[in-house]
Amino acid sequence: MAPGSVHVRTIDGDELVLGIESGVFVDSDVARPEMDLRHLVATCGLADSHAHIGATSVGEMVTGEVAAKSVMDLNLEAQLNAGVLLVADKGARDPSTLDALLRDEAERPELHMAGRIIATPGGYYEGFAIEVDGPALPEAVEEACRGPATWIKLIGDWPRRGIGAVPNYIEDELRSAVAVAHSNDCRVAIHTAAPETPSMAVAAGVDSIEHGLFLTRDDLKELGRRGGAWVPTVVAMEGLAAQLKEGSSGRRLINDGLANVASILGGAPEAGVAVLAGTDLHLAHGDVGVEVAGLNRYGLSVTDAQAAATESAFRYFGSPRKLAAGAPADLVCFPSNPLAGLAVLGRPSFIMRRGRVIHR
Numbered sequence: 001m002a003p004g005s006v007h008v009r010t011i012d013g014d015e016l017v018l019g020i021e022s023g024v025f026v027d028s029d030v031a032r033p034e035m036d037l038r039h040l041v042a043t044c045g046l047a048d049s050h051a052h053i054g055a056t057s058v059g060e061m062v063t064g065e066v067a068a069k070s071v072m073d074l075n076l077e078a079q080l081n082a083g084v085l086l087v088a089d090k091g092a093r094d095p096s097t098l099d100a101l102l103r104d105e106a107e108r109p110e111l112h113m114a115g116r117i118i119a120t121p122g123g124y125y126e127g128f129a130i131e132v133d134g135p136a137l138p139e140a141v142e143e144a145c146r147g148p149a150t151w152i153k154l155i156g157d158w159p160r161r162g163i164g165a166v167p168n169y170i171e172d173e174l175r176s177a178v179a180v181a182h183s184n185d186c187r188v189a190i191h192t193a194a195p196e197t198p199s200m201a202v203a204a205g206v207d208s209i210e211h212g213l214f215l216t217r218d219d220l221k222e223l224g225r226r227g228g229a230w231v232p233t234v235v236a237m238e239g240l241a242a243q244l245k246e247g248s249s250g251r252r253l254i255n256d257g258l259a260n261v262a263s264i265l266g267g268a269p270e271a272g273v274a275v276l277a278g279t280d281l282h283l284a285h286g287d288v289g290v291e292v293a294g295l296n297r298y299g300l301s302v303t304d305a306q307a308a309a310t311e312s313a314f315r316y317f318g319s320p321r322k323l324a325a326g327a328p329a330d331l332v333c334f335p336s337n338p339l340a341g342l343a344v345l346g347r348p349s350f351i352m353r354r355g356r357v358i359h360r
């Protein structure tokens with residue numbers, strides 16, 4: 001169903017009437033809008049900036065046991081049904097996840113996608129990634145940019161038996177990868193959990209730091225100066241720590257990293273960093289609100305935490321939204337103001353994507 005006009009109340013308390021034509025908001029002067037949603041708080045929807053739509057769990061992603069297509073369709077639906085209208089997919093085992101881009105835009109969230117993940121041989125789950133050593137990295141990035149992907153996802157470090165997490169690439173190799181990606185209109189995201197990798201990645205010009213457990217305040221300044229992004233995925237990292245053996249070096253590393261995140265996260269937006277919320281398969285598709293609460297728990301203000309799954313993400317992905325004529329008719333309404341209680345982000349009352357009502 002596609003209504004012709006809606007009457008909404010924004011998060012600032014303003015009431016407005018919006019017409020809807022061909023999936024876009026238009027000016028409207030109708031006396032009685034078709035749908036009165038003023039009892040709810042209207043937003044432009046949620047954004048998940050680190051998801052993997054080709055799988056529903058880490059285990060499933062690693063084994064690749066389930067056919068990507070049907071799983072992917074269900075995951076996209078789960079995101080939409082939770083009011084998540086923008087999803088950044090941070091890479092897959094199977095490049096066919098990129099077929100999601102072929103779906104009608106009203107039938108899926110806006111997508112920003114990496115294709116197959118790139119790592120060194122031995123530098124990720126076995127047989128998962130495009131495996132290349134540093135010298136061959138630029139060529140692999142160039143090749144990956146030729147398809148429909150707009151992101152390149154690198155695995156920056158990975159644990160080795162008896163040594164712990166070590167970087168997969170050196171700074172110069174990362175710098176070359178970034179240069180090739182940028183000259184092909186792609187951006188680069190990097191998985192980092194080891195202590196040395198985030199600083200190296202920031203110095204090399206990587207666009208988005210995933211996890212980034214050991215970023216420093218200086219890194220944040222440099223990343224913020226060029227408008228870079230950080231997707232801490234704190235709930236996923238807590239989940240990972242809980243899976244590791246108590247007293248193990250891996251668990252200690254993650255917990256030390258999370259303590260570091262807690263000490264620097266609150267100041268990151270002020271440094272200019274786009275701090276973004278991501279579910280990363282530890283949370284269900286659609287549950288990005290749980291990560292928002294997690295970011296708040298780790299020191300991000302309520303306003304910045306909410307922005308991590310809304311405005312900051314839309315702006316970072318070059319898709320700023322507004323409830324105004326000319327904008328895509330995307331609308332997600334909550335029973336109360338999220339800034340008065342973030343938990344409501346998990347309970348949208350009304351969802352519309354490109355003028356199509358998904359849930360009311």
Ligand SMILES: [Zn+2]
Nearest residue numbers: 050052090280
């Ligand atoms: Zn991930």
